[in-house]
Amino acid sequence: MTIKSLFLVTLVVDDYDRAKAFYCDVLGFDCVEDQPQPEGKRWVVVKPRGGDGAAFLLAQAATEVQRAAIGNQTGGRVGFFLKTDDFARDHAAMVAAGVRFLEAPRHEVYGTVAVFADPYGNSFDLIQHAAD
Secondary structure, eight states: OOOOOOOOEEEESSSSSHHHHIIIIISSSSEEEEEGGGOEEEEEEEEOOOOOOEEEEEEEEOSSHHHHHTOOTTTTTTEEEEOOHHHHHHHHHHHHTTTTEEEOOOEEETTTEEEEETTTOOOEEEEEEEOO
């Protein structure tokens, strides 16, 4: 077996355009794909600009079970981690754009970090590693 990478993670959302606006317009991600699919679905992929990691597939909830998972896909834990090379710059830009941080920035052994939430309640770490 030769697995090369984890390149795509599904993020269940309530509305394609609302999610795309947050990730692209607020966080500055690139929209890599936005293609119509059967039954009114879309294949919407967003990825941090210039990043070499995984992208999100924004999947609009279609059932009650899926709607119940919106904002709680990781059981209340931080589930997503965004790496930056300039924490102060990106934190300030995100605050100015209206991103809701759940805590003040803190310094840990591994780097500077603060937890924020997307509009759905999913928790993210913004991290600048100590070695960067």
